[in-house]
Amino acid sequence: MELDPDGEALPLLGSKEGLTHLAIAYINPGDLVLVPSPAYPAHFRGPLIAGGEIYPLILKPENDWLIDLAAIPDAVAKRAKILYFNYPSNPTAATAPREFFQEVVAFAQRHEILLVHDLCYAELAFDGYHPTSLLEIPGAKEIGVEFHTLSKTYNMAGWRVGFVVGNRHIIQGLRTLKTNLDYGIFAALQTAAETALNLPDVYLHEVQARYRTRRDFLIQGLSELGWTIPPSKATMYLWVPCPPDTSSTDFALTVLQQTGVVVTPGNAFGAGGEGYVRISLIADCDRLQTALDRLKQANIRYQPVISSRVESR
Ligand SMILES: Cc1ncc(COP(=O)(O)O)c(C=O)c1O
Incomplete structure (x- = not known):
């Protein structure tokens, strides 16, 4: 335009x-x-x-x-x-x-x-x-x-x-x-x-490829820890649900204290972000692997609540 x-x-x-x-x-x-x-x-x-x-x-x-x-x-x-x-x-x-x-x-x-x-x-x-x-x-x-x-x-x-x-x-x-x-x-x-x-578009493609590679790498790693994250179509973030019954603040603090990895609690972006954390894809895959290894070591996983109905007879 x-x-x-x-x-x-x-x-x-x-x-x-x-x-x-x-x-x-x-x-x-x-x-x-x-x-x-x-x-x-x-x-x-x-x-x-x-x-x-x-x-x-x-x-x-x-x-x-x-x-x-x-x-x-x-x-x-x-x-x-x-x-x-x-x-x-x-x-x-x-x-x-x-x-x-x-x-x-x-x-x-x-x-x-x-x-x-x-x-x-x-x-x-x-x-x-x-x-x-x-x-x-x-x-x-x-x-x-x-x-x-x-x-x-x-x-x-x-x-x-x-x-x-x-x-x-x-x-x-x-x-x-x-x-x-x-x-x-x-x-x-x-x-x-x-x-x-004025840089040629090939520069943009390189930047996009870098973030897409990190996105896919982290989504795969988190899936091994129980998370199912749909791939973001844009941005440098993953929006990740906290384990059930865990607040954003508690989850972000647990991750920080047990692994030294920083994720941003969703409620820092307003009450509507409660129950989620934001992960930035600003580190290369080797650093992301270190973060994933530490989460695994600390047994930090996502276990969805399986709703079970007990039939009374
Ligand atoms: C949605 C959004 N707007 C604006 C900004 C700020 O960018 P700038 O460095 O241009 O101030 C950010 C940075 O995180 C952002 O995520």
């Missing part, structure tokens, strides 16, 4: 900064903000810092971790000012079909809600899957913006380069705030970012 670089795009010092500052630019104390739970923390912490009230949209495995728009009460939708969302998702690794994006746009148009979509895993997709951009959807640019980053695809997390594209009025609000906070990205980093963005 075509964008006007002057009005419809804004460079950011990493997308986290922009996601949070957008909330500060737009949300007044008491404004209602729709945020999935679980979600990347900046999606709810930004609005909270701005004094907003969060209405958590609890995501469920039976909905493939998609937002259930029909479950949002009309009165809530009417009051809501902004919806933050993110597919492919951190932390659930869920992806959303194009029809879902169409439904979100129709919902936001109906209720006059600003859409903030975080597409930071746009290129980290596997097995022929191509994530959808919000801006592909007709009408989305009238009501929404989309955040991107070079942190993930180009391994430039410490360099702090991101950008937001979409509706010029929404972007102008963020630009006005940022003009008073920073002076933009150091020119040398902009040149590096430009070089990264």
